[in-house]
Amino acid sequence: MQKPSLPKGTRDFGPVQMARRNFILDTIKETFQLFGYQQLETPAMENLSTLTGKYGDEGDQLLFKILNSGDFLKNVSPEDLENGPAAMLPKVSEKGLRYDLTVPFARYVVMNRHELTFPFKRFQIQPVWRADRPQKGRYREFYQCDADVVGTDSLLCEAEIILMIHQVFGKLGIQDYSIKVNNRKVLTGISEAIGEAGKEGPLCVAIDKLDKIGKEKVEEELKQRGFGDESISKLQPLFEAQPGNFQEGIQFLRGFLEESPIGLKGLEELEETSRILASLGGSMDHVAFDFLLARGLSYYTGAIFEVKAHGVKIGSVSGGGRYDDLTGVFGMPGVSGVGFSFGVDRIYDVMEELGLFSESDLSAPQLLLAHFDEKGFQYAAGILSAARTAGIRAELYPDLVKMKKQLDYASKKGIPYVGICGDSEIETQTIALKDLASGEQSQISLKELIKKLS
């Protein structure tokens, strides 16, 4: 007999976890729908050609590839073997598991461009797979909840993203968090302002580590990446700036970027987003302007978001931004959009660590019908049917066992009420309804039972 086990980085979700996960997923889904997004699902697997080359070399390494069916070696020659794994791969695998939801979405938009009405607002809640090494808040199979709008440049979308984040976190009861915002144009402006135009990529990679490795190490890394001493010294004010709020941050950067039109444009967009948010009745609560925030620089071109929960040592729980050319790689240029994603698994971890889940299991049945013998079982079956018709989540204990065991079952499963059906109940056409929490018990009619529980 073999011991069963789970692949590395994957998890089972039991009834309690599923009830909690569904609470999070339903909250996110309802919010997306409330804001006019419609649901899309795509296959777990995509053609490998769709996936490769979209996430950089490192990303390609993290793709799960699916071995071809049948004789997967039939196209492989001895020379292929010598040429190494990279040359072999396309001959033995033509499909892979999706790595994120953005690329499949781009593929979908391109394939359905003639049917879609733009601006197109879609949301997608599905698992993705990455052959990463698991650790805290990082799994090989996890859910992403993406919402994107394509085909509009309006900053209304950005403002609505902030609203949706407020709404979701509010409903989940997560209070201590921050929404860091920045704009890619600001980063471009910064690199211009220090005389290193076009090098915002390496600049951000280095600066991003400021919290972790400290100022000196960042400067060292910048030197290694070919930044001059003069440029690095021009960065000093940014390291030292401690703007108290969003407006102060904008003011500070306005001075720093006065020579850079593109940088100033980025600041304007941020301010405009804030104005739209206000006119939508939203607030800038939790929003912080972090002008060093980088994130997935490869394709973001405008706003950048990242949400972090405080009090829990875990990566970001949500993030996103605006991109100008989502579908260019698939031969459909000029489709701009903005999107963001909630990381359900990390939100779950945060809520668990903060003790934010409610004690009661909302998925448990409300009523268990218990019995002493075959006669009681028959009587209870009739009650069961009536209770279910009335919409009460109910079940009948299936075996003829001791009352003790039946009560124990209800208690452990989190069922609040037990309806006991014995001879005296049959005689008087009642049910002995026991409240397990208080231990109180009363003889009531079927009608009263339904009234009480529905």
Add this chain to the structure above:
RNA sequence: GUGAUUGUAGCUCAGCUGGUUAGAGCGCUGGUUUGUGGCACCAGAGGUCGCCGGUUCGAACCCGGUCUUUCACCCCA
């Protein structure tokens, strides 16, 4: 990919410098109680010590490998 770390009963963990029948708490099953759970008491079941190999008279313990857990780096949700 780099560097650590973990693995003993269903769960959480003890187990001394290698030495006889590997323990505890909780949980589980049954009983005290044949129409009533939680509390108490009593009894009982349950372990190839992750796996493979090596050292040794002898390995849960030492060595090598492998898988697994957790964590950091890289990167990311």
